[in-house]
Amino acid sequence: MFDSSHCAECENIDCLTRCQWIEFKNVDEARAEKNKLIKNGNSRVLSECVTCFACDEYCPYDSHPFDLIVELQEKYNSLNIDPKLLSNIIKQMEPPEELRIKEIDPDKPVFHKCTFSRMNEEEMKGQMFENLQYISGRAFFCNLEYHHLARDSIIRERLPIIMENIKKHGIKELICWHDECYGLWTSYCQRNNIEVPFKPIHIYEYVYNYLKDHESEITKLNIKIAYQRSCSNRFIPETDEWVDKICNLIGVERVPRKYDRENALCCAGAFSWFGKGDLIRPTHNKNVDDMVNYGAEACIYTCPMCKEVLGSKVERKGLKNYLLSDLARMALGEKIG
Numbered sequence: 001m002f003d004s005s006h007c008a009e010c011e012n013i014d015c016l017t018r019c020q021w022i023e024f025k026n027v028d029e030a031r032a033e034k035n036k037l038i039k040n041g042n043s044r045v046l047s048e049c050v051t052c053f054a055c056d057e058y059c060p061y062d063s064h065p066f067d068l069i070v071e072l073q074e075k076y077n078s079l080n081i082d083p084k085l086l087s088n089i090i091k092q093m094e095p096p097e098e099l100r101i102k103e104i105d106p107d108k109p110v111f112h113k114c115t116f117s118r119m120n121e122e123e124m125k126g127q128m129f130e131n132l133q134y135i136s137g138r139a140f141f142c143n144l145e146y147h148h149l150a151r152d153s154i155i156r157e158r159l160p161i162i163m164e165n166i167k168k169h170g171i172k173e174l175i176c177w178h179d180e181c182y183g184l185w186t187s188y189c190q191r192n193n194i195e196v197p198f199k200p201i202h203i204y205e206y207v208y209n210y211l212k213d214h215e216s217e218i219t220k221l222n223i224k225i226a227y228q229r230s231c232s233n234r235f236i237p238e239t240d241e242w243v244d245k246i247c248n249l250i251g252v253e254r255v256p257r258k259y260d261r262e263n264a265l266c267c268a269g270a271f272s273w274f275g276k277g278d279l280i281r282p283t284h285n286k287n288v289d290d291m292v293n294y295g296a297e298a299c300i301y302t303c304p305m306c307k308e309v310l311g312s313k314v315e316r317k318g319l320k321n322y323l324l325s326d327l328a329r330m331a332l333g334e335k336i337g
Contacts, residue, residue: 001191002068004038006061015055015065020265021283022048037068045069046078050280051148052266053234064191066147073150081149090146090154095161099139099168106170109201110134114178115141120304124177126329128210132175139165144180144188144232148270159184159194167197175201179232179239179302187235204242204302207328211249218331220251223298225327226291226319227254228310229264230303237262246324250331257294259287267309288313300324 016022016030022045024030036043046069055065073079093115104110113124113136140162146154166174176182185200211218227243240261247254259265265287268280288310291299298320301307311321326336 001193002065002071003061003063004068006063007034007038010061014058014060015063016045018058019055020263021050021052021268034065037065037072040072040075042072042076042078046073046076047080049073049078050266050268050271051150052231052268053147054231054264054266057234057237057262067152067191070147070150070152074152077150079150086149086151089149090151093138093141093143093145095138095141095158095165099165101168102133102135104133104135104169104171106172108133109173109175109206110169110171111175112136112140112177112181114176114181116177116304120177120323123304123323123326126334127332128207128325128329135166135169135171142178142181142184144184145270148231155184155188159189163194163197171198173199173201175203175206177203178304179230179236182239183232183235202236202239202242203325204239204246207325208242208245208249211246211328211331214332215249217333218250219333221327221331222251224253224255224296225298225300225322226257226294226296227260227324228267228287228299228301228303228306229260230301230306231266233264233302243324246328250327252300252327255291255294255296257290257296259290267303267306269305269309284310284313288317288319291319292317298322300327 013027013030013034016034017024017027033043033045037045049069053066055069059065111129111132111134113134115137117124117136142162143155143158146152182200182202185196189196233239244254265283268283271280291314296319299310299314301321301323307321307323314321322336330336
Protein backbone atom coordinates (compact mmCIF):
# COMPACT_ATOMS: atom_id res chain seq x y z
CA MET A 1 0.00 0.00 0.00
CA PHE A 2 1.41 3.36 -1.06
CA ASP A 3 2.51 5.72 1.74
CA SER A 4 2.79 9.37 0.66
CA SER A 5 3.95 10.71 4.03
CA HIS A 6 7.57 11.16 2.92
CA CYS A 7 6.94 12.42 -0.62
CA ALA A 8 7.02 16.12 0.30
CA GLU A 9 10.51 15.82 1.82
CA CYS A 10 11.93 13.70 -1.04
CA GLU A 11 14.44 15.87 -2.94
CA ASN A 12 15.57 13.70 -5.85
CA ILE A 13 12.31 11.88 -6.65
CA ASP A 14 14.38 8.72 -7.15
CA CYS A 15 11.30 6.62 -7.93
CA LEU A 16 10.94 8.54 -11.22
CA THR A 17 14.28 10.18 -12.01
CA ARG A 18 16.09 6.82 -11.75
CA CYS A 19 13.57 5.07 -14.01
CA GLN A 20 15.36 3.55 -17.00
CA TRP A 21 12.27 3.60 -19.21
CA ILE A 22 10.72 7.05 -18.69
CA GLU A 23 12.69 10.23 -19.39
CA PHE A 24 12.30 13.52 -17.52
CA LYS A 25 13.97 16.82 -18.36
CA ASN A 26 14.80 17.48 -14.72
CA VAL A 27 13.78 16.82 -11.12
CA ASP A 28 11.09 19.51 -11.28
CA GLU A 29 9.32 17.77 -14.13
CA ALA A 30 9.50 14.45 -12.29
CA ARG A 31 8.13 16.12 -9.15
CA ALA A 32 5.21 17.57 -11.11
CA GLU A 33 4.30 14.14 -12.46
CA LYS A 34 4.67 12.60 -9.00
CA ASN A 35 2.30 15.24 -7.58
CA LYS A 36 -0.26 14.33 -10.23
CA LEU A 37 -0.05 10.71 -9.09
CA ILE A 38 -0.41 11.59 -5.42
CA LYS A 39 -3.56 13.55 -6.29
CA ASN A 40 -4.85 10.50 -8.23
CA GLY A 41 -4.35 12.33 -11.51
CA ASN A 42 -3.70 10.87 -14.94
CA SER A 43 0.06 11.37 -15.21
CA ARG A 44 1.97 10.33 -18.35
CA VAL A 45 3.88 7.99 -16.05
CA LEU A 46 0.90 5.65 -16.10
CA SER A 47 0.98 4.99 -19.83
CA GLU A 48 4.78 5.04 -20.20
CA CYS A 49 5.46 2.67 -17.28
CA VAL A 50 6.59 -0.83 -18.36
CA THR A 51 5.75 -2.26 -14.90
CA CYS A 52 9.34 -3.18 -13.99
CA PHE A 53 8.68 -2.36 -10.28
CA ALA A 54 12.11 -0.66 -9.95
CA CYS A 55 10.53 2.45 -8.44
CA ASP A 56 9.72 0.42 -5.33
CA GLU A 57 13.38 -0.41 -4.84
CA TYR A 58 14.57 3.12 -5.67
CA CYS A 59 12.29 4.78 -3.11
CA PRO A 60 14.47 5.66 -0.08
CA TYR A 61 11.47 5.62 2.26
CA ASP A 62 10.02 2.22 1.34
CA SER A 63 6.78 3.95 0.34
CA HIS A 64 5.91 1.51 -2.47
CA PRO A 65 5.15 4.00 -5.26
CA PHE A 66 4.32 1.20 -7.70
CA ASP A 67 1.27 0.32 -5.60
CA LEU A 68 -0.08 3.79 -6.41
CA ILE A 69 0.92 3.51 -10.08
CA VAL A 70 -0.81 0.18 -10.65
CA GLU A 71 -3.94 1.37 -8.84
CA LEU A 72 -4.17 4.41 -11.12
CA GLN A 73 -3.27 2.42 -14.23
CA GLU A 74 -6.32 0.30 -13.58
CA LYS A 75 -8.47 3.35 -12.86
CA TYR A 76 -7.54 5.06 -16.14
CA ASN A 77 -6.93 1.91 -18.23
CA SER A 78 -3.54 3.47 -18.98
CA LEU A 79 -1.87 0.49 -20.63
CA ASN A 80 -4.62 0.29 -23.26
CA ILE A 81 -4.44 -3.51 -23.47
CA ASP A 82 -6.80 -5.13 -25.96
CA PRO A 83 -9.92 -6.02 -23.90
CA LYS A 84 -10.26 -9.47 -25.46
CA LEU A 85 -6.60 -10.31 -24.81
CA LEU A 86 -6.87 -9.04 -21.24
CA SER A 87 -10.04 -11.03 -20.63
CA ASN A 88 -8.43 -14.21 -21.94
CA ILE A 89 -5.34 -13.81 -19.74
CA ILE A 90 -7.47 -13.17 -16.65
CA LYS A 91 -9.72 -16.15 -17.40
CA GLN A 92 -6.77 -18.43 -18.19
CA MET A 93 -5.35 -18.26 -14.65
CA GLU A 94 -8.63 -18.26 -12.72
CA PRO A 95 -8.57 -20.60 -9.68
CA PRO A 96 -10.58 -23.79 -10.24
CA GLU A 97 -13.93 -23.99 -8.47
CA GLU A 98 -13.12 -27.36 -6.92
CA LEU A 99 -9.88 -28.02 -5.06
CA ARG A 100 -8.28 -31.45 -5.18
CA ILE A 101 -6.61 -31.99 -1.83
CA LYS A 102 -3.17 -33.61 -1.99
CA GLU A 103 -1.77 -35.72 0.82
CA ILE A 104 0.85 -33.45 2.39
CA ASP A 105 3.11 -34.04 5.38
CA PRO A 106 2.80 -30.68 7.18
CA ASP A 107 6.06 -31.26 9.05
CA LYS A 108 8.06 -31.20 5.82
CA PRO A 109 8.52 -28.25 3.44
CA VAL A 110 6.41 -28.14 0.29
CA PHE A 111 7.79 -27.12 -3.11
CA HIS A 112 5.51 -24.61 -4.87
CA LYS A 113 5.92 -25.19 -8.61
CA CYS A 114 3.45 -22.41 -9.38
CA THR A 115 2.16 -22.80 -12.96
CA PHE A 116 5.59 -23.74 -14.34
CA SER A 117 5.35 -27.47 -13.60
CA ARG A 118 4.96 -28.31 -17.29
CA MET A 119 6.81 -25.43 -18.91
CA ASN A 120 9.84 -25.98 -16.68
CA GLU A 121 9.47 -29.67 -15.96
CA GLU A 122 13.09 -30.42 -16.93
CA GLU A 123 14.42 -27.64 -14.69
CA MET A 124 12.59 -29.13 -11.70
CA LYS A 125 14.24 -32.53 -11.95
CA GLY A 126 17.39 -33.82 -10.28
CA GLN A 127 18.43 -34.65 -6.77
CA MET A 128 17.57 -31.22 -5.32
CA PHE A 129 13.91 -31.52 -6.25
CA GLU A 130 13.01 -35.18 -6.79
CA ASN A 131 12.20 -35.98 -3.16
CA LEU A 132 10.20 -32.84 -2.42
CA GLN A 133 6.44 -32.95 -1.99
CA TYR A 134 4.85 -30.21 -4.07
CA ILE A 135 1.79 -28.23 -5.08
CA SER A 136 1.21 -26.61 -8.46
CA GLY A 137 -1.40 -25.15 -10.76
CA ARG A 138 -4.02 -22.42 -10.85
CA ALA A 139 -5.36 -23.28 -7.39
CA PHE A 140 -2.10 -21.96 -5.91
CA PHE A 141 -1.07 -19.36 -8.51
CA CYS A 142 0.01 -16.12 -6.83
CA ASN A 143 -1.57 -13.91 -9.53
CA LEU A 144 1.06 -11.21 -9.05
CA GLU A 145 1.46 -11.17 -12.84
CA TYR A 146 -1.62 -8.93 -12.95
CA HIS A 147 0.58 -6.10 -11.73
CA HIS A 148 1.91 -6.15 -15.31
CA LEU A 149 -1.64 -5.89 -16.64
CA ALA A 150 -2.72 -2.99 -14.42
CA ARG A 151 -5.23 -5.20 -12.64
CA ASP A 152 -4.38 -5.16 -8.96
CA SER A 153 -8.05 -5.85 -8.26
CA ILE A 154 -7.61 -9.39 -9.63
CA ILE A 155 -4.82 -10.07 -7.13
CA ARG A 156 -6.94 -8.81 -4.25
CA GLU A 157 -9.94 -10.81 -5.41
CA ARG A 158 -8.06 -14.09 -5.76
CA LEU A 159 -5.57 -13.86 -2.89
CA PRO A 160 -8.03 -15.08 -0.20
CA ILE A 161 -8.86 -18.10 -2.39
CA ILE A 162 -5.20 -18.99 -2.93
CA MET A 163 -4.45 -18.47 0.76
CA GLU A 164 -7.31 -20.75 1.76
CA ASN A 165 -6.23 -23.46 -0.69
CA ILE A 166 -2.77 -23.52 0.89
CA LYS A 167 -4.19 -23.50 4.43
CA LYS A 168 -6.39 -26.50 3.62
CA HIS A 169 -3.20 -28.50 3.00
CA GLY A 170 -1.79 -27.61 6.41
CA ILE A 171 1.45 -26.32 4.85
CA LYS A 172 3.92 -24.78 7.30
CA GLU A 173 6.86 -24.08 4.96
CA LEU A 174 6.51 -23.24 1.27
CA ILE A 175 9.51 -23.24 -1.06
CA CYS A 176 8.69 -20.72 -3.82
CA TRP A 177 9.98 -21.49 -7.31
CA HIS A 178 9.35 -17.98 -8.62
CA ASP A 179 10.21 -14.51 -7.31
CA GLU A 180 6.61 -13.41 -7.78
CA CYS A 181 5.26 -16.10 -5.45
CA TYR A 182 7.81 -15.26 -2.77
CA GLY A 183 7.25 -11.54 -3.36
CA LEU A 184 3.51 -11.96 -2.87
CA TRP A 185 3.88 -13.61 0.52
CA THR A 186 6.79 -11.56 1.87
CA SER A 187 6.16 -8.12 0.38
CA TYR A 188 2.67 -7.68 -1.07
CA CYS A 189 0.92 -9.25 1.90
CA GLN A 190 3.06 -7.39 4.43
CA ARG A 191 2.50 -3.96 2.92
CA ASN A 192 -1.23 -4.66 2.76
CA ASN A 193 -1.40 -5.98 6.34
CA ILE A 194 -2.36 -9.51 5.27
CA GLU A 195 -1.25 -12.27 7.61
CA VAL A 196 0.54 -15.22 5.99
CA PRO A 197 -0.06 -18.46 7.95
CA PHE A 198 3.07 -20.27 6.73
CA LYS A 199 6.77 -19.59 6.20
CA PRO A 200 7.73 -18.71 2.60
CA ILE A 201 11.20 -19.90 1.55
CA HIS A 202 12.86 -18.45 -1.53
CA ILE A 203 14.09 -21.03 -4.03
CA TYR A 204 17.64 -19.67 -3.73
CA GLU A 205 17.72 -20.07 0.02
CA TYR A 206 16.66 -23.67 -0.45
CA VAL A 207 19.22 -24.26 -3.23
CA TYR A 208 22.04 -22.72 -1.21
CA ASN A 209 21.26 -24.78 1.88
CA TYR A 210 21.05 -27.92 -0.23
CA LEU A 211 24.43 -27.16 -1.77
CA LYS A 212 25.96 -26.57 1.64
CA ASP A 213 24.65 -29.94 2.79
CA HIS A 214 26.24 -31.56 -0.29
CA GLU A 215 29.33 -29.39 -0.56
CA SER A 216 31.67 -32.38 -0.91
CA GLU A 217 29.86 -33.32 -4.15
CA ILE A 218 30.35 -29.91 -5.81
CA THR A 219 32.67 -29.48 -8.78
CA LYS A 220 33.50 -25.82 -9.38
CA LEU A 221 32.17 -24.63 -12.75
CA ASN A 222 34.68 -21.79 -13.30
CA ILE A 223 32.53 -19.71 -15.63
CA LYS A 224 31.60 -16.02 -15.83
CA ILE A 225 27.92 -15.17 -15.83
CA ALA A 226 25.66 -12.16 -16.24
CA TYR A 227 22.71 -12.28 -13.88
CA GLN A 228 19.31 -11.14 -15.18
CA ARG A 229 17.24 -9.96 -12.22
CA SER A 230 13.52 -10.44 -12.58
CA CYS A 231 11.18 -7.46 -12.18
CA SER A 232 9.44 -9.05 -9.19
CA ASN A 233 12.83 -9.31 -7.46
CA ARG A 234 12.51 -5.55 -6.95
CA PHE A 235 10.00 -6.27 -4.18
CA ILE A 236 12.46 -8.60 -2.43
CA PRO A 237 15.98 -7.23 -3.12
CA GLU A 238 17.30 -8.92 0.01
CA THR A 239 17.20 -12.25 -1.86
CA ASP A 240 19.99 -11.06 -4.14
CA GLU A 241 22.53 -12.09 -1.50
CA TRP A 242 21.58 -15.73 -2.10
CA VAL A 243 22.64 -15.35 -5.74
CA ASP A 244 26.12 -14.29 -4.65
CA LYS A 245 26.32 -17.08 -2.08
CA ILE A 246 25.37 -19.74 -4.62
CA CYS A 247 27.79 -18.37 -7.21
CA ASN A 248 30.65 -18.38 -4.72
CA LEU A 249 29.86 -21.92 -3.65
CA ILE A 250 29.78 -23.40 -7.17
CA GLY A 251 32.71 -21.46 -8.64
CA VAL A 252 30.80 -18.95 -10.75
CA GLU A 253 31.85 -15.31 -11.23
CA ARG A 254 28.99 -12.84 -11.45
CA VAL A 255 30.54 -10.18 -13.67
CA PRO A 256 30.17 -6.63 -12.26
CA ARG A 257 28.37 -5.27 -15.29
CA LYS A 258 26.50 -2.00 -15.67
CA TYR A 259 22.94 -3.36 -15.77
CA ASP A 260 22.89 -5.47 -12.64
CA ARG A 261 21.75 -5.17 -9.03
CA GLU A 262 19.83 -1.90 -8.47
CA ASN A 263 20.61 -0.83 -12.04
CA ALA A 264 19.18 -4.03 -13.57
CA LEU A 265 17.09 -3.80 -16.74
CA CYS A 266 13.72 -5.55 -16.82
CA CYS A 267 12.99 -7.85 -19.78
CA ALA A 268 9.58 -6.09 -20.14
CA GLY A 269 8.12 -9.44 -21.12
CA ALA A 270 4.52 -8.35 -20.64
CA PHE A 271 4.98 -5.54 -23.14
CA SER A 272 6.26 -8.00 -25.73
CA TRP A 273 2.82 -9.65 -25.49
CA PHE A 274 1.12 -6.37 -26.32
CA GLY A 275 2.95 -5.66 -29.56
CA LYS A 276 5.25 -2.97 -28.15
CA GLY A 277 8.49 -4.48 -29.40
CA ASP A 278 9.68 -1.17 -30.82
CA LEU A 279 9.73 0.22 -27.31
CA ILE A 280 11.63 -2.59 -25.63
CA ARG A 281 13.93 -3.85 -28.41
CA PRO A 282 16.63 -1.16 -28.00
CA THR A 283 16.75 -1.79 -24.26
CA HIS A 284 17.09 -5.53 -24.82
CA ASN A 285 20.03 -4.90 -27.14
CA LYS A 286 21.65 -2.58 -24.62
CA ASN A 287 21.23 -5.17 -21.88
CA VAL A 288 22.63 -8.12 -23.85
CA ASP A 289 25.52 -6.08 -25.26
CA ASP A 290 26.39 -5.18 -21.69
CA MET A 291 26.64 -8.88 -20.81
CA VAL A 292 29.04 -9.45 -23.69
CA ASN A 293 31.12 -6.35 -23.00
CA TYR A 294 31.79 -7.45 -19.44
CA GLY A 295 32.96 -10.90 -20.48
CA ALA A 296 30.03 -13.08 -19.48
CA GLU A 297 29.91 -16.60 -20.92
CA ALA A 298 26.29 -17.24 -19.94
CA CYS A 299 23.18 -15.37 -18.87
CA ILE A 300 21.57 -16.65 -15.69
CA TYR A 301 17.89 -16.17 -14.85
CA THR A 302 15.52 -16.47 -11.93
CA CYS A 303 12.42 -16.05 -14.06
CA PRO A 304 11.50 -18.41 -16.94
CA MET A 305 9.74 -15.50 -18.69
CA CYS A 306 12.98 -13.50 -18.75
CA LYS A 307 14.71 -16.51 -20.27
CA GLU A 308 11.99 -16.87 -22.90
CA VAL A 309 12.06 -13.17 -23.82
CA LEU A 310 15.85 -12.66 -23.85
CA GLY A 311 17.11 -16.17 -24.59
CA SER A 312 17.36 -16.00 -28.38
CA LYS A 313 19.08 -12.60 -28.28
CA VAL A 314 21.56 -13.94 -25.72
CA GLU A 315 22.32 -17.02 -27.81
CA ARG A 316 22.92 -14.94 -30.94
CA LYS A 317 25.65 -13.15 -29.01
CA GLY A 318 27.32 -16.47 -28.23
CA LEU A 319 26.21 -16.80 -24.61
CA LYS A 320 24.41 -19.75 -23.03
CA ASN A 321 21.15 -19.53 -21.09
CA TYR A 322 20.52 -21.16 -17.71
CA LEU A 323 18.36 -20.79 -14.66
CA LEU A 324 20.58 -20.40 -11.61
CA SER A 325 19.22 -23.66 -10.21
CA ASP A 326 20.47 -25.33 -13.42
CA LEU A 327 24.00 -24.22 -12.59
CA ALA A 328 23.65 -25.64 -9.10
CA ARG A 329 22.59 -28.97 -10.57
CA MET A 330 25.52 -28.89 -12.99
CA ALA A 331 27.91 -28.30 -10.11
CA LEU A 332 26.49 -31.44 -8.49
CA GLY A 333 27.34 -33.43 -11.61
CA GLU A 334 24.00 -33.44 -13.42
CA LYS A 335 23.75 -32.98 -17.18
CA ILE A 336 21.64 -30.02 -18.25
CA GLY A 337 20.20 -29.49 -21.73
